[in-house]
Amino acid sequence: MIGAAIIGLGYIGKVHLQTLLRIPGIKVRALVGGRRLERVRELADTYGIPIATNDYRDLLDDPTIQVVHNCTPNHLHYEINRAFLQAGKHILSEKPLATSSQETAELVRLAEAGNLLTGINFCYRYYPAVQEAAAKVRKGELGDVHTVVGSYLQDWLLYDTDYDWRLEQSATGQSNVIGDIGSHWFHLAQFVTGSPIVEVMADLKTTRPVRKKPGPEGYEEYEVKVEDYGSVLIHFANGASGVFTVSQLCAGRKCAIDLQVYGFDSSLAWNHERSTELWMGYRSQANQVLMESPFLQHEDAKRYALLPTGHPMGYHDAVYNLFRDFYENLKLKLEGKEPKYPVPDFGEGHRELLVTEAILQSHREKRWVKVL
Ligand SMILES: NC(=O)c1ccc[n+]([C@@H]2O[C@H](COP(=O)([O-])OP(=O)(O)OC[C@H]3O[C@@H](n4cnc5c(N)ncnc54)[C@H](O)[C@@H]3O)[C@@H](O)[C@H]2O)c1
Known part of the structure; x- marks a missing residue:
């Protein structure tokens, strides 16, 4: 059995815990919480997990x-990922990998130096329709892609009483x-x-520069x-152009x-609110909608369609698909073989920070900025 620990037991930590229970050959051996130790113990006892602590350093050795x-x-992310890489542990981290590209570059360096496997939970790409x-x-069915547009909209920060650590720079x-x-x-x-x-x-x-922060x-x-x-506005290396909008204040959007991708031969579109469907658009024939399917998808994407056609998968299954690839890669690595599944790793996490920093710089300087 491979032993795993989960650090941080809020919303996504519990998703990690439930997903790990579905992965064969893995035993969750430790839970690390942020505040009340008795709550961590209670959760660990519920799942028969031997170690409960609120100090991650207890696990380094x-x-x-x-x-x-x-x-x-x-x-x-940086402090904890760095400490465990230095202790020789493989890591599956939440995004963003850290808060600056200096930090993410250092994490990439440490992972490479320690020959350690890394992953980041960019889970949405693991829906079968996205694969x-x-x-x-990849197979050229759209022709060369020329335009990519889309958005990611939520509403949970619409009211001035909505509050979260995500609004504080220190966190x-x-x-x-x-x-x-x-x-x-x-x-x-x-x-x-x-x-x-x-x-x-x-x-x-x-949009809301002043909010009501709950206090005592x-x-x-x-x-x-x-x-x-x-x-x-974005430019891709292959010459495509695009644009995306993100907001946490769009009432009704959860x-x-x-994501819409337009090529010279055809188009495709995917929307998380109908995550089992892939829309395909054509100029000179009727458009189509493919429902995720282990029978109807391309060979290299079938692996992610876990259920018979007509049985919809969901968010937990997308996370499961990522974890399964990560742990199958790890098992190969531990047997001295090459990992074979393309899981987003710390290298990709570093790139996402470079894109984020270019976006922040572009806004500050009001000009196009290259992603270095
Ligand atoms: N991949 C995804 O789809 C996805 C979804 C949600 C969140 N996330 C990412 O996951 C991270 C956590 O987000 P969340 O929504 O679960 O937040 P959250 O606030 O619900 O949970 C964070 C937890 O970490 C705990 N914590 C704080 N300091 C700690 C410490 N020193 N040791 C152990 N635990 C500590 C807190 O007590 C809290 O329970 C964020 O970086 C976020 O970007 C990713």
Whole structure:
């Protein structure tokens, strides 16, 4: 059995825990929480997990743990990922990989130096319809891609009483919405097109610059310094152009990811609110909608369609698909073989930080900025 630990047990930490229970050959041996130790113990006992602590350093020298899942808020990603890489552990981290590209470059260096496997939970690309979209582009079915447009819209920060650590620079880093959900969108766009974003021109905004932060005696006014809206023009290495918009204040949009890819022969579109479907558009024939299917998809995308056609998969299954590829790669690595599945790694996490920083710089300087 491979031993795993999960650090951070909020929303996504629990998704990691539930997903790990589905992966054969893995035993979750430790849970690390942020605050009340008794709550961590209670959760660990519920799942029969032997170690419960609120100090991740307790695990650095534990030989029963080979893999660490880092599900803490953004500002802790660097410190915790670095400590475990230095301790020789493989890591599956949450995004954004860290809060600056200096930090992410250092993490990439440490992973390479330690010959350690890394992964980042860019889970949306693991929906079977998204894998099929990427396979269609790879196989040239769209012709050369010329235009990519889309958005990632949410509404959970619409009211001035909505509050979260993502609004505080000390926890979220330089960026809120671009790093949080923009990174998911541009990771998807680069994955489906198979082409990196090389240049950006951004317009960002803090739609609600003052919010009511909950305190011990009701609310206090809090001045928000990070953006909650962004629209970005993008250029891809393959010559395609595009634009995307992200916001956390669009009433009615919960987790609305929209990606549209246009080629010279045909188009495709995917929307997270109808995640099982892939729309294919044509100039001279009727458009089509493919439902995810282990029978109807391309050979290299079938692997991700886990259920018989007509049985819809969901978010947990997308995360499962990523974890399964990560752990199958790890098993190969531990047997001295080459990992064979293309899981987003710390190298890709570093690139997403470079794109984020170029977007922030472009907004500050009001000009196109190259992604270095
Ligand atoms: N891949 C995805 O789809 C996805 C979705 C949600 C969140 N995320 C990422 O996951 C991370 C966590 O987000 P969340 O929404 O779960 O936040 P959250 O606030 O729900 O959970 C964070 C948890 O970390 C704990 N924590 C804080 N300091 C800690 C420490 N030193 N040691 C251990 N635990 C500590 C907190 O107590 C809290 O329970 C963020 O970086 C976010 O960007 C990714």
